[in-house]
Amino acid sequence: MTGIAYYLRVLRVVGAIDFKAKYTDAALGYVWSLVKPLAYFAVLWLVFAHLLLTANQTDDFTVFLLIGILLFLFFIDAVSAMLPSIVDGGATLRRLAFPPIMIPLSASVAIGITFCVNVSAFAVFAAIQRVEPRIEWLLVVPLLAELYLFTVGLGLLLSALYVRFRDVGQVWELAAQLLFFASAIFYPIGILPDWAQKVAFLNPFVQVMQDIRHVVLGGASGPNDLTAGDVFAGAGGRLIPISIVVLVFVAALVFFRREGRYFAERL
Amino acid sequence: MAAAIEVSEVSKTFRIPHEQRTFFKEYFLHPFRRPSYERNEALKAVTFSVESGEFFGVIGPNGSGKSTLLRILAGIYVPDSGRVRVRGLLSPFIELGVGFNPELSARDNIRMNGTLAGLTKRELEAKFDDILGFSELERFVDQKLKNYSSGMLVRLAYSIAIQIPFDVLLLDEVLAVGDEAFQEKCFATFDSFKEEGKTVVFVSHALDLMERFCDRCLLLQSGMVQALGSPHEVADLYRERVLVG
Numbered sequence: 001m002t003g004i005a006y007y008l009r010v011l012r013v014v015g016a017i018d019f020k021a022k023y024t025d026a027a028l029g030y031v032w033s034l035v036k037p038l039a040y041f042a043v044l045w046l047v048f049a050h051l052l053l054t055a056n057q058t059d060d061f062t063v064f065l066l067i068g069i070l071l072f073l074f075f076i077d078a079v080s081a082m083l084p085s086i087v088d089g090g091a092t093l094r095r096l097a098f099p100p101i102m103i104p105l106s107a108s109v110a111i112g113i114t115f116c117v118n119v120s121a122f123a124v125f126a127a128i129q130r131v132e133p134r135i136e137w138l139l140v141v142p143l144l145a146e147l148y149l150f151t152v153g154l155g156l157l158l159s160a161l162y163v164r165f166r167d168v169g170q171v172w173e174l175a176a177q178l179l180f181f182a183s184a185i186f187y188p189i190g191i192l193p194d195w196a197q198k199v200a201f202l203n204p205f206v207q208v209m210q211d212i213r214h215v216v217l218g219g220a221s222g223p224n225d226l227t228a229g230d231v232f233a234g235a236g237g238r239l240i241p242i243s244i245v246v247l248v249f250v251a252a253l254v255f256f257r258r259e260g261r262y263f264a265e266r267l
Numbered sequence: 268m269a270a271a272i273e274v275s276e277v278s279k280t281f282r283i284p285h286e287q288r289t290f291f292k293e294y295f296l297h298p299f300r301r302p303s304y305e306r307n308e309a310l311k312a313v314t315f316s317v318e319s320g321e322f323f324g325v326i327g328p329n330g331s332g333k334s335t336l337l338r339i340l341a342g343i344y345v346p347d348s349g350r351v352r353v354r355g356l357l358s359p360f361i362e363l364g365v366g367f368n369p370e371l372s373a374r375d376n377i378r379m380n381g382t383l384a385g386l387t388k389r390e391l392e393a394k395f396d397d398i399l400g401f402s403e404l405e406r407f408v409d410q411k412l413k414n415y416s417s418g419m420l421v422r423l424a425y426s427i428a429i430q431i432p433f434d435v436l437l438l439d440e441v442l443a444v445g446d447e448a449f450q451e452k453c454f455a456t457f458d459s460f461k462e463e464g465k466t467v468v469f470v471s472h473a474l475d476l477m478e479r480f481c482d483r484c485l486l487l488q489s490g491m492v493q494a495l496g497s498p499h500e501v502a503d504l505y506r507e508r509v510l511v512g
Contacts, residue, residue: 006385013382017375021368092366096359097342098383167291264343265281 010102015109018081022110033114034121040069044186060217063126067216068185070118071209075151076176078111082155083162083172090267100260104159108152139215146245147208153249160252160259163266183209189226201231204248207241269354271435271466272317272340277349279310279335309335311490312349319354319434320464322457324477324498327487328509333470336487337361337437340468355434355466358384360441364424369413373404373423376412384431394430401452402426417444429456435466442471454480474502 023029049061082104086093089103162168183206189197200206207228214227229238282304309332317323327333338344339351341359366383367376377398381391399405402422412420421444428436442450457480460467469481477484477498484501486494488509494501 009387010382013388014379017371017379021371021375089368091364092368092380092383094338094343095361095364095366096380096383097357102383165291261345264338 007099007102007105010098011106011109014102014106015113018106018110019113022114030117033117037066037069037073037118040073041066044069048186063129063131063217064213065186066122066125067213068183068209070115070122071147071205071212072180072183072185073118074111074115075147075205076179077114078108078151079155079158079172080176081107081111082152083158083169086159086163086263087267090263093264093267100263101156101256104155105152108148108155112148134218136215136218140212143208143211143215146242147205149249150204150208150245153245153252156252156256157248160256160263163259163263179203179205185209197226197231201228201241202244204241204245207238269319270316270352271319271321271354272323272468273350273352274316274336274340275314275350277310277313277336277339277346277351278308279332279339279344279346281307281309283307309490310339310346313487313490313492314349315485315492315495317466317468319466320461321482322461322467322469322480324481324484324501325468325470325487326472326474326477326484326501326505327493331487332490333487334361334439337439337468337470341437353435356432357435357437358428358431358433359437359439360425360428361437361439363417363421363440363444367412367420367424370411372409372411373399373415374408376423377427380427381431384427386431390432398423398426398430401430418446418449421445422449425453433465435468436460437468437470439470440472442473442476474505478502 023032026032028035044065045062048065085104085107086100093100093103158168158172182200183203184192184200189200189206189210192200201210210225210227214225217225227238228241231237232240283306285303285305313332313336325333325336335344337359338361339346340353341357341361342353343359343361366380368379371379377395378391381394381398386394399408402419402425404419404423407415407419412423415423421441425441425445428438442453445453457467461480469477471477481498483496484494484498485492486501486505493508494504
């Protein structure tokens with residue numbers, strides 16, 4: 001039960017069941033997975049593009065905003081789903097012997113499916129807008145992989161901590177709300193003072209989001225088109241958020257492995 | 268014949284805190300106070316082995332360490348010291364179930380448990396009807412398990428546990444809540460396990476069943492092996508020591 005085939009099979013089956021379970025009792029079912037980002041988009045677009053006119057600073061505020069919302073919802077929803085998963089999955093962990101990491105990983109897969117549904121809708125939208133696909137768009141794939149690695153690392157860390165400290169749930173809920181305002185999702189990051197930009201870019205999520213915006217919009221978003229390389233001055237600066245991803249992921253695996261042996265008796 | 272299960276000098280102690288520290292607040296308020304613990308020595312240097320093909324009973328009063336022992340055999344708990352060796356594939360049935368999610372239907376629970384236990388998609392498809400058939404719950408396959416009675420849950424859980432390919436089966440109080448018809452069905456499977464040479468570890472409070480099915484029995488009391496031998500002798504000893512007092 002340790003082979004890679006086993007891991008993939010569990011992720012596919014349990015991830016799909018998790019995804020389905022989220023929407024089974026809802027009359028509109030999967031439609032809700034689309035409604036959430038659209039609702040965010042509608043409100044933010046109305047407020048910032050029409051009422052406050054911050055959108056004037058960018059040419060492609062619509063796409064700019066959509067990318068931010070889709071990535072942010074994936075990041076937050078995935079960590080929020082992974083966080084309580086070990087505690088909630090206690091019944092299974094106390095009765096079957098299997099690698100406990102499968103529970104939070106499956107939760108992340110379920111949110112990943114939602115993300116894919118949303119991206120497909122985004123693609124349709126982009127096609128209607130007649131956005132020309134470009135070869136650079138392929139760079140989005142490794143960037144999404146980086147975001148997934150960071151998300152899973154953070155989720156594993158928090159899910160294992162949550163077994164010991166239930167405060168983690170409150171802390172994360174607050175952090176998620178603050179991050180929404182601090183992560184330049186609906187405003188250009190260039191309007192922040194220099195020091196604040198540096199702090200913001202320590203969060204790998206911000207680096208990935210800015211890079212994806214840069215790649216998709218092709219630098220068309222003007223002064224808002226800042227990436228980690230610009231903020232931390234020099235190519236070496238790009239490595240700062242990436243090292244944080246690696247650090248979080250490795251620390252999470254080590255911590256989860258150590259704690260995981262005792263989940264069954266602590267739950 | 269080689270031993271299917273070897274347990275040597277296995278000990279397990281749980282620390283039960285007098286106050287739960289699951290919130291940061293307790294650490295901030297009393298940073299230097301070490302939480303006081305009660306030590307519950309669930310198992311103390313337990314040693315025994317089970318032969319391949321043996322139907323092995325474990326009896327003992329509540330809190331004697333039976334479930335902890337089964338969980339250690341299943342690899343769910345890690346022993347503090349000692350060594351456990353299980354040869355072959357193992358299928359556990361612990362605490363009336365195999366770990367269900369009450370919010371999911373029986374169909375999804377079967378798929379989830381089967382997959383976690385290592386079945387491939389094809390194996391699962393092949394076994395699915397057998398699992399459902401044995402449990403006689405075909406009509407309720409798409410109902411959420413929170414609407415199942417405890418008897419129905421045990422039927423489903425037992426059906427899954429015995430359909431997962433195994434050499435060693437761990438059965439913890441499988442007959443506690445099922446009806447008579449289900450019990451008879453279980454007895455029939457017990458007989459077939461014996462014919463097929465499967466190893467079964469059977470935990471129960473029903474001494475007559477111990478005497479009827481088991482080849483050998485182990486009496487566990489306060490985490491220690493009190494007796495190990497023929498089911499009749501051990502059951503008599505249990506009646507004498509525990510039931511009479």
